Amino acid sequence: MGDKITLDGKGEACLFECRVITAGGDPICGARIDVWSDNADGFYDVQQPGIQPKWNNRGVFRTGIDGCYSFVGIKPVSYPIPNDGPVGQMLESLGRHPYRPAHMHYVVTAPGYQKIVTHTFVGDDPYITSDTVFGVKQTLVAPFERIDHEHASWRSKFDFVLIPVAETVSTL
Numbered sequence: 001m002g003d004k005i006t007l008d009g010k011g012e013a014c015l016f017e018c019r020v021i022t023a024g025g026d027p028i029c030g031a032r033i034d035v036w037s038d039n040a041d042g043f044y045d046v047q048q049p050g051i052q053p054k055w056n057n058r059g060v061f062r063t064g065i066d067g068c069y070s071f072v073g074i075k076p077v078s079y080p081i082p083n084d085g086p087v088g089q090m091l092e093s094l095g096r097h098p099y100r101p102a103h104m105h106y107v108v109t110a111p112g113y114q115k116i117v118t119h120t121f122v123g124d125d126p127y128i129t130s131d132t133v134f135g136v137k138q139t140l141v142a143p144f145e146r147i148d149h150e151h152a153s154w155r156s157k158f159d160f161v162l163i164p165v166a167e168t169v170s171t172l
C-alpha cells in the first residue's frame with residue numbers, strides 16, 4: 001500500500017487515496033483494489049509492448065482494518081480509442097470525435113460484497129461531456145487537487161462503497 005505504479009517516469013505524479021466502505025460508512029478490511037491507467041502519452045502498457053515497461057501504471061492493493069487505500073500513479077490523460085477500422089468510420093459518420101476523457105480504472109472486490117468495475121474521471125478534461133463511449137456519470141467525477149507532496153503534485157480522493165452480495169440495488 002502506498003507504492004508507485006508508474007514505471008516509465010512520465011506524467012504528473014498523483015496520489016490516489018481514500019477508503020473502501022460499506023453503505024453505512026464502516027471500513028471494509030481485505031478489499032482488493034485493482035487499478036490501471038494510460039501513461040502520459042495516452043497509451044496503455046499492453047498497446048505499447050517493448051516501448052512501455054510491462055505492468056506500467058497498473059497495481060493491486062489490499063485494504064487493512066481501516067479500509068484505506070493509497071498509491072501513486074499519474075494524473076491520467078485523455079486518449080482516442082482505436083479509430084482506424086469500422087468504429088472509426090462509424091464515429092466519422094456520426095460526426096463524433098474518438099476521445100475518452102482522462103480516467104483511472106478500478107475493480108474493487110471484497111469477500112461478501114458485490115464486485116465494482118468502474119472508473120473515475122478527471123473533471124476538468126475537455127472531453128468530460130462528450131466521452132466517445134458514454135461512460136461518464138457525475139458521481140464518477142473525482143476531485144483532483146494540487147498538493148505539495150514529496151512524491152506527487154496531485155491528489156485524488158475517492159471512496160468506494162460496496163454492497164453485500166445478499167442485497168440488490170434498485171436503479172428505478
Ligand SMILES: [Fe+2]
Nearest residue numbers: 038100103105
Ligand atoms: Fe481506459
